[in-house]
Amino acid sequence: MAKQHMQELLQQMTLEEKAAQLLQLATPFYEGAESGGEITGPMESLGVTPQMVSDSGSVLGLAGAEEVIRVQEAHMAKNRLGIPLLTMADIVHGFKTIFPVPLAIGCSWDLALAERSAEIAAREAAVSGVHVTFAPMADLVRDPRWGRVMESTGEDPYLNSEFARAFVRGFQGKDLAEDRTRVAACVKHFAAYGLAEGGRDYNTVDLSERQLREFYLKGYKAALDEGCEMVMTAFNTVDGIPASANQKLMRDLLRKEWGFDGVLISDWGAVKELIPHGVAEDEREAALKAILAGVDIEMMTSTYVHHLPELVKTGLVEESMIDEAVLRILQLKEKLGLFENPIRGADPAAEQEIIFCEEHREAARELAVKSAVLLKNNGVLPLNPGQTVALIGPFAENSDILGPWSWTGSRQDAVRLDQAMQRRWSDGRLIVEGCGVESITEEQMLSAEQAAARADVIVLALGEDSEMSGEAGCRADIRLPAAQLELVSRLGRLGKPMAAVLFNGRPLDLHGIFEEADAILEAWFPGSEGGEALASILAGERNPSGRLAMSFPYSVGQVPVYYNHFNTGRPKDAPDAQVRYVSQYLDVPNEPLLPFGYGLSYTTFSYSTPVLEQDIMTGDEPLRLSVTVTNTGANAGEETVQLYVRDLSGDVVRPVKELKDYAKITLQPGESREVTFTLNEPQLRYYHADLSHRSDPGRFVVSVGPNSRDTADLPFQLS
Template sequence: MTQDASRPSRRAWLMGAGATLAWVASPARALLAQAAAAPLPDEVESLVARMTVEEKAGQLTLMAAAWAGGAATALNPAGAGASFEGQLRDVRRGRLTGVFNGNGAVMAQRMQRAAMTQSRLKIPLLFAADIIHGFRTVFPVPLAEAASFDPELARRTARAAGAEAAASGIDWTFAPMVDIARDARWGRGVEGAGEDVLLGRLMAAARVRGFQGENGLADPRAVAACAKHFVAYGAGEGGLDYNSVDVSERTLREVYFPPFEAALAAGAPTVMASFNEISGVPATANDWLLTDVLRREWGFGGLVVSDYTGDEELIAHGLAADAREATRLAFLAGVDMSMQSGFYLKHLPDLVAKGEVPAARLDEAVRRVLALKVTLGLFDDPFRRIDPARERAEVRTPATLALAREAGARSIVLLKNEEQLLPLPRAGKRIALIGPFVSGQHDLIGPWNVYGTDADATDLATAVRSMVADAAQVSVTPGSAILAPLPGGIAAAEAAARAADVVVLAVGEAQDMSGEAQSRSAVVVPEPQLALARAVATTGTPLVVLLRTGRALALDDAVLGARAVAVTWFLGSQDGPAIADMLFGRVAPSARLPVSFPRATGQSPYYYAHKSTGRPNPPGPLQPFKAHYREFEQSALFPFGHGLTYGDVVYSDLSLSSDRLAPGDALTVRATVMNRGHHPADEVVQLYVHDVAASVTRPIRELKAFQRVTLSPGERKTVSFTLRRDDLLFVGRDLKRMVEPGAFRLWVAPSAEAEGVNGSFMLG
């Protein structure tokens, strides 16, 4: 790396061991080590030579199943004129590589039989689906599960979801979504792991490992993962879905690339291109992203698929004049497979015939598709995942439902708990369940689930009544609808609250208010529900608020005034039982916020790892001509990493093994945590650092590690972290990862904005 003359004292240091360390620590290194794809078996390679150009284009064409499953028709319609018989004809003619979001094993069996007995080349079909947070057993939405701060839990739920999907004939899931999301207005943040790069990397890798299992992709219980959406989809201007993205290459490399690198290093064999443009070039036709970075720099040898009609949308973007040009641009940029538009089937043969697309590029893409099918074991046994009997026996089992309940309880974030109102006793209290989300089979499983249903999920009222000693002591009053008042609703809710010893008020978003195409201009609890909250609060009955949401919310005083507030997200098949477990102390709350809750919508995008600017407001009152809004300081209402447990945890006794981190050494950071409360505590201890002065300005804090610690009442434990130089890498002025000597601050704390215990060290 070249020396920057403007900063010789720092940049000149990056040489020798420092440069080597940066290279070894780069996730790209792991990818390049496995970059060379194994050659196809001879019998499969021979198919490439035997295929017509039309059949090759067919291998690159994926369509929504005309015989769709569950909610697939609404989420990803097959298109006008599509029919199951028509798709069978395309299979026989070699015009289709597979379908997605189909209707289970019987459908897959009929289609695969047509491919293997009636097509010319007998190439097996590939069956894909959106298995985002569960199949028939629905687990917490990914953002909720990220709140667990437990990658192993994410691996376990992905493993269960993958096994269920495979039992239904599915080979490939369009998950995990690994987009970093820092704007609460963007609805699709519900599918990811939130705002932090480290947590995003860990969850991405865990979910890939979970979907794919431990025995290779040929295992009948494994499904291939697809890291999506490449890249920076979550950075759309104004938090608007599909919107333009204009970020620096440094931001791409520091924030948006790392979760993809982690997913690929964990073995994801496919990547999905994102809808958005980046600096004027849509990702679906961005050869710098798909070829220069993904292929050449990272050495990725797998398959790149478009998102739903992503190639077609190049026309609306204004990049392509027509369908033919859109096909050429997407294919030459590096998109191997077209999803849903049908453009590749229609236009690739002519583009190849006229020399506008090299035949070698066509064969390259076909080999990638065939390689995926080989890896999945489909050439050995095309029906290995297609078994109606197994489909009936291996979904929604007691084990998967128990896991859903565990994951749900461990995803709930307790924001406040004044006077230890929670946990509630199971007997001796009259409980008023109030709000549009306390009962009924609706808004339980969350957005983007194709095969699970709310009808199969358990609501809060059912769970609470089953857990208390006397179900007659529990009243249920909706009070309002989600977006509109109910006639007499508030009066009924006030009466129920006055008759109760405690109110549990469930308010927030409907599940169709989060997810794709559900950006919100105001990230607030809808006004009819706030009116309900204000009315209930005036009764004076102790109030617990449960927030149903798929995003961070800016909270009104009607909610903030409650004695206890918990974020319950959308928890899936066991939504009600998981919440009841937390309410009554069967499970202590242990989750932490994976996204910062802003003070107001206008503060969005807000994330903890922001820059200080040249005019930060010093501690204390707001000062003029400093970087803050007129109304409040530049901090979160509830920051990333925040969450309470039923204990009372305090931090003390920070110690560092040295005040200097030298080349080749490691720095041990220790702190003591103690539970002063009367309940067991489950604490997530977090380590943050700040590079005080660098050649590129650094965030005010960055999460570097975290540990979960369980503490009995009165118990204290020492938590130990190890920091190495590669933990302090950043993207330098030459856009390469590097480290520099200098001063660093660190915090061992319960959130990104808590002081905890803090100190400093020198990197030398």
Template sequence: MDMSERELHETFLPPFKATVDEGVASFMTAFNDLNGVPCTGNQYLFKEILRDRWGFGGMVVTDYTAIMEMVAHGFAKDLKHAAELAIDAGIDMDMISEAFVTHLKELVEEGDVSEEQIDVAVSRILEMKFLLGLFDDPFRYFDAERQQEVVMNPEHLKTAREAAQRSIVLLKNEGNVLPLDKNTSKRVALIGPFVKERESLNGEWAIKGDRNKSVTLLEGLEEKYDGSRVEFTYAQGTTLPLIDRSTQKVSVTEVPDRRGFAEAVNVARNSDVIMVAMGENYHWSGEAASRTDITLPGNQRELLKELKKTGKPIVLVLFNGRPLDLSWEEENVDAIVEAWYPGMMSGHAVADILSGDYNPSAKLVMTFPRNVGQIPIFYNMKNTGRPFDAEHPADYRSSYIDSPNTPLFPFGYGLSYTTFEYANAKISSDKFQSGSSLTASVEVTNTGDLDGEEVVQLYLRDRVGSVVRPVKELKGFEKIHLKAGETKTVEFSIDEEMLKMYNIDMEWVAEPGEFDLWIATSSADESNHLEFSLVE
């Protein structure tokens, strides 16, 4: 991916710099190249930026076979050359390629690599081993007794359940079909390939995780509603399409068919609510699993269309590792719960959400497009010279002729079973001097009947800069808990550092001028708008 130096420093590097500031101990090189230079051989990234500018003193390890891959990139002529490029870039440890162990001695003898370079890399590795306690006990992480105490520890499982609860996003809840009250008599049809799916729940990168111990949605619901007045009936309906591991393509031999549709529709007709669990097999996500079509794979949408004909309310629970094109689903189903891959305690966490025992509070950290043609789509875009105005549409503007410009679900979006009202947005001053700060605040009231949590978000926009600025940028957020009817004032401190950007001369500065500010429920919310100026 090519990018300008400004884009690299303003958008991509800040998260890494933040980890350095917090004391991160190691970095791993990426597989990709940056402007033509593979990261594993990129002196600009690892010497100039990471070491010299940021002062990082920890260890850098390659990703799996990343050194040898520089040969395939066309950046190194052979493995020996790749080893030289990597050590010159400041890479300390070679994972799997065996380039260092095979060629470094020879490179030193030929004068292409210095002993000092190797000494520095070795010292960083030994320091890491010392900090990990491996000098005192080389086998401290091969403790079978400790394994028994740690793996599947009840406290750890409790934390896993809570983490999953807090990551599940409620995308739609038409007519308050959710939560499903345990005390109300109701027949619920459980349909879809993810009702009993266990293997995918830990996601693609579970690696050594025991997928057989993950709690399925069915198991979670049965435990949650045991002894309640809710009755579940199950039909799979369809299966998940799989990846053929020999070709790394969608399998053409194990293709989902419609044989289970009739049973699923029959079960649905005899229910009060249809709960459908769908998504992607875990092999469809993660590394080397890109898709050109991001609708629900296989014939899952076809099944939904058949279930829609019953006229019963539909709750769609999604298990997937990427934003999907849910344009049809958003228009036609009553509720959508984005569960992602919630991990080992999946079934329990999702049941906590569906029952209302946990009021959903998560917000999207990715934008959901209306279709794949909108990609790339992100909230902090830059305006064109002819931005589209939905309230005053006109020809020759930057818009799609077959779709709205807006995303299906914007960054920062997420619903709750209660409602929140923002009011009395204020700012301590409409201008502040360079070097000082100001405070923006808003009153947030839980206007519903349930206790809940809300993520209050702060967005800023520099109206005019020496370079074009994004339409808005997230600069802060705070998660608050409010009891039903309770009001809290949320404050954000805005200092000059928040306003800085790389100017036309690539200087990190805050340019005097006018700024817009929003305290919002999502990146699309512009109801609480304030203005201020930075003056010299």
């Protein structure tokens, strides 16, 4: 019935109204918005008329119940057919309650907490009037120079896929029409945006179709299999064609092969950017190529409204193609219940009650604890409550801990590290000395040295400010700023025990810190409750359990460096390898400083020799591997037991190791637990040279351990 109603509505629309329904504009274009009518600068160049705004289909960046209600009511009054607006926004890792950045969430390896974070973000966004979030980002990333690595969940296709599913479940729930506390999810950036050359945003991507399918498409497909309602195109090229004009990618793969019938939206300005890309001569051709590729919504450029009607009238575009796009948009609005109730979940009274409530903050605190990764510890952590602690560095009393894509959050509400530590080290036992992120005066340096001299232990709060990562936050040098490295060096000369807490949005080159600090806790951008979460870890109230979702390079010169790489014909570790003529660097190791899956704890774990029930797998008979893990330390702790596989001989070269499963277990001191994994034949399938997806009989190795490097290996056969 609903679809028939949408068809009837579509038949009443003029061609110009249909084209406008495909237009997405930012908040200032709309009457009722706080900045409504103030169209200046680049927005003026869009050349949209008031009628186009009245006929437009969606608004970008609008949030806040009262404002959404005003804008929607004003829009409905002017729209001839009473078609409501879709409100869309970047709700990436929280709305008002900000969770750790997605890369940090990936390091929790905790799918339930990830889903809960998305559910809370959706709840706060929905009550504020948001209908669609531009998340999750399922881009596979192997280059930490790329600023948007903070928005990914790392370098592994399997882990990425599992988190993509969890985020979609959290955002959307089971029924968007019935559950007004959820929002539609939009997976991005389709496709392979994480492979931008040089780690530089908006840059070229070039890879084989086999590589695309084997590694880079899996996260998006997982999100869509979970029911994700929308897809966003990437800024980059794929096989020489920008994604927003890529018919093979969008029409053939996404629509026909995968059967996706939801809404496809461009990224900001991406349709018009087909011109500087060099595949469109002008806006008219850009509109033509984007609509032929299947892009339904054009975000923040106006080529569709200006040129689609004429392209239809001249026969270059079938009107049915426009109808398909409009119908998908109308159906999403119907699914969200907007025709029945245009303001949907927007509720100013509930907004005050729900947003940033204690329940949500507690969840953010828990995820910040679980996302932190202990990278090094020579016995300095946890701190002793009786010690005098010098908390020094740019993040000692800095509230810039929310990270990029937290535009609706409040730094003023963020719990700083010094505030949380002060509650635990009172009576003058906490000395705080702050400084700049990129510059430290000599006076600040001297004050830091004096504070450190008076303390029993130094805690360095170091890192990047939020502008150093995120979109357009790419860096060729991924070390900490030179001023911070100088601070570490000078304090290191005092010979005091020293721990570093790192606030950042990417894996870093840790030289200058790793050698000097006795302990390093990777906090990432931990969100609204970051200070409290980290202080509880430093004090030993909580035991760190995070594991790296992305390798930390030994040097930026290795990048990209990732665990599931291919071998070469001359591997460095071959038994008969010659000293020089192997694949290696002369000045640094091949391996990363810290591998995928790595992380320490305040306790220790031992693994028994793993046991296979049988060493032959068939299509009907899976393989079962068991290993006993024992907590050999003095504290309760959580261990992430990881299972990897290597295919020793394939139709094409196979990775040296691939994550296939993992289990998180909590053990008391002295407690042991047997962990059993079941490995099936479908988990051994891969894309062959002819792009068929199947497994091959032959020899394999299954590995189990606490990270991708330190594993015990067992051979088996697939027959």
